[in-house]
Structures are given as C-alpha cells and as structure tokens.
Amino acid sequence: MLKGKHILLGITGSIAAYKAAVLCRLLKTAGADVQVVMTPLAKQFITPLTMATLSKNPILVEFFNPENGAWNSHVALGEWADCYLIAPATANTLAKMAHGIADNLLLTTYLSSRAPVVVAPAMDLDMFAHATTQRNLSELRQTGVHVIEPEDGELASGLSGKGRMAEPSQIVAFVDALLEEKKKNLQGKRFIVTAGATIEAIDPVRFISNHSSGKMGYAIAGELAERGADVLLVTGRTALPTPTGVTRCDILSAEEMHRAVVEAFDSADGAVMCAAVADYTPEHCADRKLKKNDDDLVIRLRRTKDIAAELGSRKGDRILVGFALETDDEEAHAREKLERKHFDFIVLNSLRDTGAGFRGDTNKVTFIDAAGSEALPLLSKREVARRIADKIEGLIQK
Ligand code: PMT
Helix, strand or coil, X not given: CCCCCEEEEEECCCHHHHHHHXXXXXXXXXXXXXXXXXXXXXXXXXXXXXXXXXHCCCCECCCECCCCCCECCHHXXXXXXXXXXXXXXXXXXXXXXXXXXXXXXXXXXXXXXXXXXXXXXXXCHHHHHCHHHHHHHHXXXXXXXXXXXCEEEECCCCCEEEEECCCHHHHHHHHHHHHCCCCXXXXXXXEEEEECECCEECCCCCEECCCCCCHHHHHHHHHXXXXXXXXXXXXXXXXXXXXXXXXXXXCCCHHHHHHHHHHHHCCCCEEEECCECCCEEXXXXXXXXXXXXXXXXXXXXXXXXXXXXXXXXXXXXXXXXXXXXXXXXXXXXXXXXXXXXXXXXXXXXXXXXXXXXXXXXXXXXXXXXXXXXXXXXXXXXXXXXXXXXXXXXXXXXX
C-alpha cells in the first residue's frame, strides 16, 4: 500500500529520534518516497547526514538556505505529502501544533498541509500524563490528527511508564492502514446513525441530560460514509464537526430524535443506535423559569419512547446495531437488550473499564450477538468505528 506514496517524515528533538532512522528505512523498504523535515533541536539527536542517506533526499530544517537564499517551501512540502508523519513528536511540538504556533519549518508545514497527519508522541511518563499534554492531544484528535499511543516501558530518564514512542514497525503498519484506499463496499446503502445526548427540558433554563459527547457516533457516521454509505446522522447537541459526506440532523429531545429516526427508517438499509437517549422526560416543561423556595422540588417524569425497540419491531431485513452502556452485570443486561430490541448485534461498553464510554477518545467494547461475544482491547473510537463497519459489511455480504 505504501508503494509510491509520498511520506513527509517530521522529526522533533527527542531521544527517540534514533528510531526515526529505522522508521525511514522501513518506509523506504515498503516503497514509499520519503522526505524528512527536522526541527533545529532534532539535529542534536540524529544527524541530517544519517537521515539524508536513508531517505535519499536532502534534509529540510530551515525556512531557507542561508548560502544561496533558496526557500524551503512549506506549502510545496505540504502539497507533496500523502501523509505527514511526525515521529517522534515531543510535548513541545504537540503543544505548538494544538495552538497554531509556527516557529519552525516542521510546524509551518503542519499548518499548510492538507494531507492526513499522524503523530507518534515520545516523552517522559509525567509529561505524557500531564493534563496539558492530554488536553493538547485531545484537541489535535478533534481536528483530525491521528495519534499513535506511546508504549509503556523503560524511558530514557530511567523511569518506567507510558511515554516510549511506538515501535517503527507499528508506526509503518498504522500509516499503511491509513493510506489504504477504502473500498466503497457500502455504496448505495443508506444508514442512520444516532449520536450524542438528548436534552429534556424542565423549564426554559434547566434540563436533564447525560455525559455523551457524540464522539463514538460521529466516528461511526464518518467511517460508514468513507465506505460509500449515504449516512444520516441524527445528533444531540455537540461541538463536533460534521464528518465529511454525512448529512446531519440536529435534535434536542428524545421525542425529536424519535421523530427524525422513525421517519428516515423506512427508506434506510440500517441504523446504528449510538446515542444516549433519555429514558425519562419531565411530564411538563414549565414555560417560565421555576422559582426556588425553601421546599424540595418534585419533578414528575414520564417514559420516553424507546426508539431502538420501535425500529426493532419493524426492522424487516434491515441491519440494526445497538449500544449498551452498563455499570454492572454487563453482558446479561446487554444480551437482554439485544433480544428485546431485535438488534443484529449490540456493542457493549462498561463504565467499569478505564478509557471506555463517555467523552474520551478511546473505548473498550464487546460485540454481542446471537452466536456469542467478542471482546476487543482498548482502542481509539475511530478504530472501534472501523470494527463496527467491518461487522456491518460482514452482515450485508451474508
Ligand atoms: O458520545 P460519547 O461521549 O463518545 O460516548 C459514547 C457512548 C458511551 C454514549 C456510547 O458508546 C453508548 O454506549 N451509547 C448508548 C448509551 C445508552 O443509552 O445505552 P442504553 O443501554 O441506555 O440503551 C440501549 C440502546 O437503546 C442504545 O442503542 C440506545 O441508543 C437505544 N435507546 C435507548 C433509549 C431510548 N429511549 N431509545 C433508544 O433508542
């Protein structure tokens, strides 16, 4: 897959820069054309001579050549690249990327490139775990940057923990999979995906809701669209950008989500029910802000319609995928929902698993169907979305 691909390899000032030599070698062996851009500090860790010899291209560090004034165009570099791979990526470079700081050639190229960007962080465990680094990584993920998680192990500092750059072979495999042309196996299929939290109004000011960010559902909608499906994303309120090629329908309440989904279901080939829908809504929504007094307040709630169950009762040969978010007795609860709502399979995530469920960029899920269950490791929500799409394709081909 990497044969003939243009890989722009960015190297920053980390002790893990020595691995960039192996990385470059592996990319070249796989048939890629590699150009290397380094931060000035990276030259202290690995020499331009080594990288130029391995990549068979001159190394770019400065904005222009001081000898003859020739400009190293970040724009041209960005346009040339099929993928911009920054490995190792230091906490400093990640912070600058997240904030649009462009004080070296590697960073100006990041801002001007339209190619997919992959970063492989490398740093000490505390730097990696620091809330600021995690916030920067989360922002980068939200702008579409692919992050290859560092590994747990011995670090240059002598400490041990999460921060070692992933192995070069793993990084190459990741880039290879990323650049693989997605086969349009879902061309001509119409899918509804629900995402995010519903909002049930108590009065014009207050509401009942939950912690769903929409990230899991948006990743699924994007993945199905990349595989050629015509996707309607029925979404609660989020700040996420609409995935490319997806039609978006914004709703607030469970009632609005019910209306939008039921209306679209007749002409759909399937639905993935990822939204966290309120099971109860206030019986009445006050038309003015409720005034407090010294008494407790009782709000009477009534059941909302179960959208998935309704689709299940008239699914025909459509594909229906459910989610189950549990906190205890997980598999039994999920299996009960699988059967009652007539899902083809259900994606179980448990709040007892670290890194699973609401808001984060990762999830740990188990696929459950009539035949059995398959537990997946902790993966990015993008990767979980890929696995769900693979399973849907499998069902269609049956
Ligand atoms: O959005 P993120 O922050 O990325 O978080 C993702 C997630 C945790 C919200 C997601 O992975 C997830 O688990 N979504 C389902 C949450 C949920 O409400 O599960 P449930 O067990 O209560 O519902 C079971 C199924 O019925 C779900 O498919 C749900 O969409 C559907 N349902 C539930 C109630 C209702 N009134 N109508 C429905 O369609």
